[in-house]
Amino acid sequence: MIDSKYKWQLEKPADSTLVERLVKDANIDPFIASMLVQRGITSAESAEDFLNPAVSAFHDPFLMHDMSKGIERIQTAVESGEHITVYGDYDADGITSTTMMYETLSDLGADVDYYIPNRFTEGYGPNVEAFQKVIQKGTTLIVTVDNGVAGNEAIAAANSLHCDVVVTDHHSLPEKLPDAYAIIHPRVKNDDGDAYPFGDLCGAGVAFKVAQALMDEVPSDLIDIAAIGTVADIVSLRDENRAIVKFGVQAISNSQRPGLLALIKEAGIDLGRFSEEDIGFGIAPRLNSLGRIKDAMVGVELLSTFDEERAESLAKFANQQNDLRKSLVDQFFTEAVQSVEDSGDSSPRRTLVVVGHNWHQGVLGIVASRLVDKYQRPTIVMTDTDGSNDLKGSGRSVDHFDLFKAIDPIRDQTVGFGGHHSAVGLTINKNKVALLRDQLEKAAEEQQLDLSAKTPLNIAGVMPVSKITTDLCEKIKTLAPFGQDNPKPVFQIQFDQLANVKVMGKANDHLKFSLVQGNNRLTAIAFGRGSAASVLQNPQTTIQVVGEIGENTWNNRTTLQLMVDDLNQTLPPVLDERTRELHRQMFAHAGVYVFFHERVFKQLQGYVDNQSQAMMYDQITGASVNGERLYIVDCPDVIDDLVKLLAKVQPQTTVLYLYKKQLLSKIGMPDRNSYAKLFRFVKEHSNINIATQLKQISKHLHISARTIIFMVQVFLELDFITIQNRVVNLNPNYAARDLKSAPSYHLRVEQLAAEKKLLVSNTHELVSFVKDCLGV
Structure with missing residues (x-):
């Protein structure tokens, strides 16, 4: 039985009056208008801003908190020749933020370098020792990107060493802001109580705004890098972020950056059909893998270098790191699943804690995410390391469980702990594992965690296969770039039958099939659903399919394709x-x-x-x-x-x-000749032991043993014979009677009729008969 992974929520059809008005006022296609209305875009002006963002979509950067103050300090440092260090982060958002800030300051003639802390030895954000190290080398101004708003201790240390810190960040605000020279952050309110018009910028977005302020114009040469960071950090793709990604995708398609082009080539991306999905599934994972596996510093060099030979070398390295990351995730995920199944935790517990041995710390969060996807419950994945009594790990949660809140009550029992609702990082002593498990289960009870609750999946509408055309696909593309707050529309597909169901992938863990409606056929791909193949191959299976309509290009041939989001088996009557x-x-x-x-x-x-x-x-x-x-x-x-x-x-x-x-239909009903042969045999032989002589009689009469037993029963019921202690003799007083009057004979007729109707019939005949009986 295939049960849906998500809770399907079919959206109401868009208000026809609003759609008709938008079609007329904005002069757009009715389908596009209906999709916009579903997204809350109902006026011609807002539709134009959404579909065709202009440079005017970028807000004045000086509306952001401390922008003026921070820009003045950076300009002073450039003009006076101070040494500036851009202090970044090891994920894709941090790498792109660092790249943009470094390139901007270099173009201004600054004496600048960059520093990205090591995930494994220094951790995230401002680090006292790291700050001290760069200051000792002559840095008098540190500009943080994608971090810093919670770096109170390190920033205080920098201040004590007479080094100013300009923070540019987008992360959640702490109760107490650090004593930085300037804090450039879209959610920090200005003195007049106003915040920046758009608070959902990522680190790269904030760095882009700083570059805009420094250059006194929208830095079009950085829009490609800003788009990568924006997509990678999964922030809202509305307002400024939409403009960044829309323009950025176009810029990447025409990019002259050797490193970016080499990375795109290594990822096997078709630059002629480049989209935001190529960033999310091709570029971002390779940048992220650098920090996950080893050192993210080379990521900045990769994006900023003009040396083509060096670019190719670094791109190959990034690709290798990504391959290593994937293989490690597969290995540890397999081991983690085995650990869960062996422990029996997959059923009784509402939360999971998995402990591995010498697992690479950089991929624990991904493994946790895959376990959450498999078991649909909050999961902590930790690992020990040789020579240490501590376990380091990452946790991921389901929508309806606050993982940070769950662990926070035992914060004082951890070596290190941080995170938010859906993701945490922590370090604990080995002897605290039981405590952690108990606390998570206690929190599950307190938060009334319902494992049967499914994550909602919004479905834009029902779409017949016959209506899925290249023209429709092009219309959907006009709504791109897709992402947070602007998801690619998901449709429930109407079809008549499934065909060509088969598994694919090295482990046969993916599914491919065709949705057929009349003469129309649509290929569908369902990742991770290979186990459903046997069910779908059964012609009786009735299935509902929802997914995203797109294209697949193979050997220079482009075809329409459905990327399946979910399957749901509906049982027929x-x-x-x-x-x-x-x-x-x-x-x-x-x-x-x-x-x-x-x-x-x-x-x-x-x-x-x-x-x-x-x-x-x-x-x-x-x-x-x-x-x-x-x-x-x-x-x-x-x-x-x-x-x-x-x-x-x-x-x-x-x-x-x-x-x-x-x-019984294989034996059938004995004919009159068989009855006559047996009757003559009984008449001619006395004291027949039916138990010991059955095989001999069967061979002699050329009648099966089962048939002989049945006929003996008929004869007995008609008083043709007597049986005592299994010995058969002719009844000397028998009278002629119709064979059909024997109960066994009548039952055999009924049984054969039942078999013919219920067991010999084909599925269609049987199902139709039973449905008629049920009245459905």
């Missing part, structure tokens, strides 16, 4: 699961299991757990089945028994096992 074997797993689902033979009932009723019912067919009432799943376990001898049963129930789904070990 009647399901043909006929079988010759019954096993315990077939009784694992909740429902009512009905038996027609007491012998089978007594053998198998123990397979049915407490959540279900096992009953003989003549015990069934409508109330006991209505709305439940009904399982017809064995095949009735008489069709009418099944018909009467189905007439009085209204099950949600009727599953037909109709178990029968051996078909």
Whole structure:
């Protein structure tokens, strides 16, 4: 059974009046207008700003807190020849922020270098020792990018050494801001109480605004790098961020940066069809892998170098690091899953804590994310290292559980701890693992964590395969760039049947199939759903599919493709699961299991757990089945028994096992000649031991043993013979009677009719018959 991963929320159709007005006022296509209205864009002016952002979309940078003060300090440092250090971060946002600030200051003629702390030895953000080190080398001004707003201690240390710090950051504000020379941050309010018009800039976005202020113009030569950081940091793609990415994608398509071009080549990206998805899935992961695996400093060199040979070398290195990152994630994820399954934590616990040995710390967060995706529960992944009593780890959460709040009560029991609602990092002593596990379970109880709650998935509408065309795909593209707050529209696809279902990928963990409607066919790809192949290959399976409409280019040929977001199996009213074997797993689902033979009932009723019912067919009432799943376990001898049963129930789904070990239809009904041969044999022989002589008689008469036993029963019921202690003799007083009057004969007729209707028929015939009986 394939259950949906998300809670599907089909959006209401856009208000037709608003759509019609937007079509007329903005002179745009009705489909695009409906998509805009769903996104809250209802006026011609807002539609134009959204679809075609202009340079005017960029706000005045000096509206940002301390921008003027910070710019004046930087300009003074440039003019007086002070040594400036750009202090960055090791993720893609930090690398791009550092690159932009470094290039801007270099273009202004500054004496500048850059420093990115090591993830493993220095951690995130301002570091006292790192600040001291750069100051000792002559730095008198530190400009932070993508960090610093919580660096109180390190900034105080810099102040004591007569080095000013200009913070440029976008992260959550602490209760107490640091005593920096200037704090340039879109969410810090100015003295007049106003904040910057758009508070969702990432670190690269803030660095871009600083560059705009320093250059006194929108720095178009940096828009490509700003776009990479914006997409990589998964911030809102509205307002200024939308303009940054829209212009940035265009700039990258025409980029002359040797490092960026080399990285795009290594990633196998088609520059002629470049989009924000190529940033998110191609460029950003390779930049992120540098800081995750080793040292992010080379990322700045890669993006800023003009040496083509050096660019190619660094791009190859970034690609190798990304490949290593992926292989490590796969390895540790496999080990983590095995650990969870072995411990039994996958079922009873509402949270997971997994501890590995010598796992690379840079990928623990990714492993945690994959475990959350698999088990749908908050997860901490930690590792020990040889020679240390501490465990370092990362945690990821589900939407409805605050992971930071869950661990915060035992903060004093940790060596280090930080993060937010959905992601945390922490270091604890090995002997605190049990404490951490207990605290997470306690928090799950306090926060009333419901593991059955699914993350909502907004579905823009229902789209038939026949309507999915190249023209539609081009219309969808006009809504790009897609991302946070502007998701690519997800559609529920209408189709008639599935075809060409197969697995793909090295581990057969991905799924590929076709959605067919009339003469129209759409290829669909579902990553990570390879295990569903066997279910989808069953022609009885009814499935719902939602996904994003896009394109796939292979060997210079572009075709339409659906990237599947979710699958949901809907059970039909009647399901043909006929079988010759019954096993315990077939009784694992909740429902009512009905038996027609007491012998089978007594053998198998123990397979049915407490959540279900096992009953003989003549015990069934409508109330006991209505709305439940009904399982017809064995095949009735008489069709009418099944018909009467189905007439009085209204099950949600009727599953037909109709178990029968051996078909009587393979033997059939004996003909009159067979009866005559057996009768003559009995008449001519006395004292026939049916137990010891059966095989001999069968061979002599050329009649199967099962048929002989059946005919003996018919003769006995008609008083043609007597049987005592299994010894058969002719009844000397027998009278001629019609064979059809024997109960066994009549039953055999009924059984053969039942088999023909229920077991020999094809699926369509069987399902149609049962649906008629149910009245559905």
